[in-house]
Amino acid sequence: MPAHSLRLDDTVAIVTGASRGIGRAIAEAYAAAGARVVLASRTQEPLDEVAAGIAEAGGEALALAAHTGSDEAVQSLVARVTEAWGGVDVLVNNAATNPHFGPILTSDASHWDKTYDVNVKGYFRMVQACAPSMIARGGGSVINVASVAGERPMPGMGVYCVSKAAVLMLTEVLAAELARKGVRVNAIVPGFVKTQFSSVLWEDEQNAAKLQKLIPQRRIADPEELAPLALYLASSASSFVTGGRFVIDGGQLVGTPGS
Numbered sequence: 001m002p003a004h005s006l007r008l009d010d011t012v013a014i015v016t017g018a019s020r021g022i023g024r025a026i027a028e029a030y031a032a033a034g035a036r037v038v039l040a041s042r043t044q045e046p047l048d049e050v051a052a053g054i055a056e057a058g059g060e061a062l063a064l065a066a067h068t069g070s071d072e073a074v075q076s077l078v079a080r081v082t083e084a085w086g087g088v089d090v091l092v093n094n095a096a097t098n099p100h101f102g103p104i105l106t107s108d109a110s111h112w113d114k115t116y117d118v119n120v121k122g123y124f125r126m127v128q129a130c131a132p133s134m135i136a137r138g139g140g141s142v143i144n145v146a147s148v149a150g151e152r153p154m155p156g157m158g159v160y161c162v163s164k165a166a167v168l169m170l171t172e173v174l175a176a177e178l179a180r181k182g183v184r185v186n187a188i189v190p191g192f193v194k195t196q197f198s199s200v201l202w203e204d205e206q207n208a209a210k211l212q213k214l215i216p217q218r219r220i221a222d223p224e225e226l227a228p229l230a231l232y233l234a235s236s237a238s239s240f241v242t243g244g245r246f247v248i249d250g251g252q253l254v255g256t257p258g259s
Helices: 021-032 044-056 071-085 109-119 121-136 158-181 205-213 227-234
Strands: 012-016 036-041 060-065 090-093 140-145 183-190 245-248
Touching: 012 021, 012 071, 012 121, 021 036, 021 044, 021 060, 021 090, 021 227, 036 044, 036 071, 044 060, 060 071, 071 121, 090 121, 090 227, 109 121, 109 158, 121 140, 121 158, 121 183, 140 158, 140 227, 158 183, 183 227, 227 245
Parallel strands: 012 036, 012 090, 036 060, 090 140, 140 183, 183 245
Antiparallel strands: none
16 A cells, blocks of 8 residues: 555544534445444434445444443443444544534524533544543544534624634644644635534525525535545545645635635
8 A cells, every 4th residue: 555545445434414414424435445333423313324325335334323422421431432343543523513603692602502511522532532542553643524614604604603713723733732742623614514503594596596606616515525635634545734724615705806
């Protein structure tokens, strides 16, 4: 095998929020590249369906329901993975929530608590639980799924925007602290993607048309379009890459002058 390969043979990868959308697409790509994939989300049944599909395609997957907003659930998840497959090499933090939509001043403490507990503290919990295993195994890769909402304010999504901005800084802090221990930490920064999570934004045709005008490519991404970048960041091909923000948004952040 080349020294810098996009293969993930002999690696164990945990993907949170893996039952659908971006998480599912990344998990399936990892399995196809040879990884043993741990599928995590709050509900077991949809995870079992994804695991069955991976197995049918010749891959290996372990479906484990876990709520990343719970310290106990995260510790139990990583312990079960270690017992089953010996440890963790790759972590994709993808699980997220957005309980509030509207002007930020109409949000209340419960919206902030829930959003931060999953979107920020959940990511931190997972890294804190997985890092010792990665270090013991000679290194690893953490990929935090952020959002263009962490780079620019989005109407009606203020609490979510602030949480995703925190994810970007968390990525940089972790990258700086873990680099000498062989653990790389990077962020994927998606624009609008056709997932159930974001369906309120694109299912309505008129609203979708408005969104697409903000994107130079004039379309919304499919989840599978993020998977190759996640594969690169998990693999040895990105061995000198850490602390990076990788925007994949069809040009949304740069915009189209005069459009």
